[in-house]
Amino acid sequence: MIKVENVHKQFGGKQVLCGVNFEVSEGESVAIIGGSGTGKSVLLKTMVGLIKLDSGSVKIDEVDIRKCSSLDLRATQKKIGYVFQEAALFDSLNVFENVAFGLKMLTSLTTNEIRQRTLQCLSMVGLENIENLKPSELSGGMKKRVGLARAIAYKPRYIFCDEPTTGLDPIMSNVIGNLIVNLKNCWGITSIVVTHDMKYVYKVANKVLMLCNGNIAFSGTPSEMDNTKNEYMKQFVERSKCGPIVKEKVEYNEQST
Numbered sequence: 001m002i003k004v005e006n007v008h009k010q011f012g013g014k015q016v017l018c019g020v021n022f023e024v025s026e027g028e029s030v031a032i033i034g035g036s037g038t039g040k041s042v043l044l045k046t047m048v049g050l051i052k053l054d055s056g057s058v059k060i061d062e063v064d065i066r067k068c069s070s071l072d073l074r075a076t077q078k079k080i081g082y083v084f085q086e087a088a089l090f091d092s093l094n095v096f097e098n099v100a101f102g103l104k105m106l107t108s109l110t111t112n113e114i115r116q117r118t119l120q121c122l123s124m125v126g127l128e129n130i131e132n133l134k135p136s137e138l139s140g141g142m143k144k145r146v147g148l149a150r151a152i153a154y155k156p157r158y159i160f161c162d163e164p165t166t167g168l169d170p171i172m173s174n175v176i177g178n179l180i181v182n183l184k185n186c187w188g189i190t191s192i193v194v195t196h197d198m199k200y201v202y203k204v205a206n207k208v209l210m211l212c213n214g215n216i217a218f219s220g221t222p223s224e225m226d227n228t229k230n231e232y233m234k235q236f237v238e239r240s241k242c243g244p245i246v247k248e249k250v251e252y253n254e255q256s257t
């Protein structure tokens with residue numbers, strides 16, 4: 001269970017989050033939508049303690065991540081697989097080592113089990129036979145998928161993803177959507193995903209939150225979103241449905257984008 005209560009965050013006098021409130025129950029698939037620069041990434045980072053919030057609280061399984069000890073914070077962070085908007089892979093490690101990193105650090109799996117799990121997770125995100133490549137040899141979309149494989153590898157209780165399908169072609173976006181549904185059904189993982197991808201929202205989310213002017217302007221199911229009377233929300237959804245799709249070539253030896 002995640003409880004976000006009255007969260008405020010400002011940078012240099014600019015108020016980005018002004019009293020954000022919402023809850024996420026076990027097994028939910030939440031999509032956070034909203035215009036560029038509205039604070040979606042900041043919100044996700046405050047929820048995992050990567051950015052310190054100014055006031056309010058984020059409780060993950062009853063642990064207040066702002067007030068708990070650093071030991072409890074670490075233990076809570078271990079429950080969360082985080083996929084950064086910019087993938088954030090270790091450039092000096094190859095793909096296999098990037099995905100296996102958390103398994104080595106956080107689990108007591110054997111070398112063989114780590115190998116199996118790593119290859120399984122890479123296959124789940126549609127990547128095979130690229131374990132020995134370095135991040136610099138991957139396209140943006142491939143890096144993102146490696147980041148996702150790394151986040152799910154140790155079967156966290158929660159997964160927080162910042163725009164997992166941006167930069168992917170429609171087929172790969174669909175693979176990622178299916179993957180997150182499967183993570184919920186097979187591994188019971190609760191997900192919070194920041195996205196602009198309305199196909200993802202309809203396919204995966206059971207709750208949609210819209211961030212606008214530092215607050216949650218809408219909270220409801222995808223069908224409630226479709227029937228909303230909120231004019232801004234209506235326009236946002238309609239425009240997002242026909243937004244640009246960035247194509248990704250999927251050959252593994254292409255240069256970084």
Ligand SMILES: Nc1ncnc2c1ncn2[C@@H]1O[C@H](COP(=O)(O)OP(=O)(O)O)[C@@H](O)[C@H]1O
Pocket residue numbers: 011016034035036037038039040041042043
């Ligand atoms: N570390 C930071 N220092 C200063 N300003 C920041 C920082 N991180 C984000 N911001 C600002 O917060 C606002 C929201 O950013 P962000 O959460 O990245 O938006 P988005 O909704 O597109 O993910 C932006 O105006 C951004 O410039």
Ligand SMILES: [Mg+2]
Pocket residue numbers: 040041042085162
């Ligand atoms: Mg962002």
